[in-house]
Amino acid sequence: MKRIAIIGPVFLMIISAAAVGFGFQLLLIPEQLLSSGLSGVAMVVGYLSGWNIGWLYFALNVPILLWGYRILGKRFIGLSMLTVLSTAFFLQIIPEIKLTDDRLLASVFGGVLVGIGASISLRYGGSSGGFDIIASIISRYRDLPIGILTVLLNTFVVAALGFLKNDWNAALYSMLSIYLTGRIIDAVHTPHHKVTAFIVTNHTQELASRLLKLPRGVTIVKTRGAFTSEERDMLMTVTTRYELAELRKMIGEVDSKAFVNIVQTIDVIGEFRRR
DSSP states (O other): OOHHHHHHHHHHHHHHHHHHHHIIIIIIITTTOOOOOHHHHHHHHHHHHOOHHHHHHHHHHHHHHHHHHHHHHHHHHHHHHHHHHHHHHHHHSSOOOOOOHHOOOOOOOHHHHHHHHHHHHTTTOOOOTHHHHHHHHOOOOOOOOHHHHHHHHHHHHHHHHHHHHHHHHHHHHHHHHHHHHHHHHHHHTSSSSSEEEEEESSSSHHHHHHTTTTOOEEEEEEEEEEETTTEEEEEEEEEEEGGHHHHHHHHHHOOOOEEEEEEEOOOSSSSSSSS
């Protein structure tokens, strides 16, 4: 079982990287369009300098992954590193082929394909690096509007392409591609940056101690079933979408029969991160 638990996410990270690689090489790069995050930065530099975009993507991600290693944990960063390495590898072996001469089609389907790859990575415990890692780190320390920050960073990168290449059509089509990537991630993973998990379990102390290591605060509420009149504990914790995969894995390891309800959280007032 442990071997399957390791092989499964590794395989999915490679599939995720392949989807991103095909989206880049067959749709976005041939049309000189951008993806979101650090991959967009790598593309801008690559288009202007002629340097290899795959290795630029890898080089830009390394310091951010190292930064996140101690904060976000070995598993998340390990899977993210695998995704980044695999993506850089696929960008070397997949030939750059222009599937369409229509920039609109390239931006739409390129954005969708990259979004599918990125969402697979996020849903199963990793990420495609870049702004996802930065957002994960920020969300641990500050209750900031991560979505708005990410949009602003992406807008800056796209605007840089428009100014430096004097090609505002490419910039606007890139914005469309980035928007569609975000929509796919929201649909497959979750559209909410903060979520609240209600967990009904018979393994209260063990699960609570594990949850506190995320680190997130946990509230324990006594509950009683209406049908059975059985008394059980319910744990309530607020977390971010970047930690959902780790939360699911943790609950499954401690109590596979736990009842879990995950709901949208609009806002949190007070101390969000428990130190």
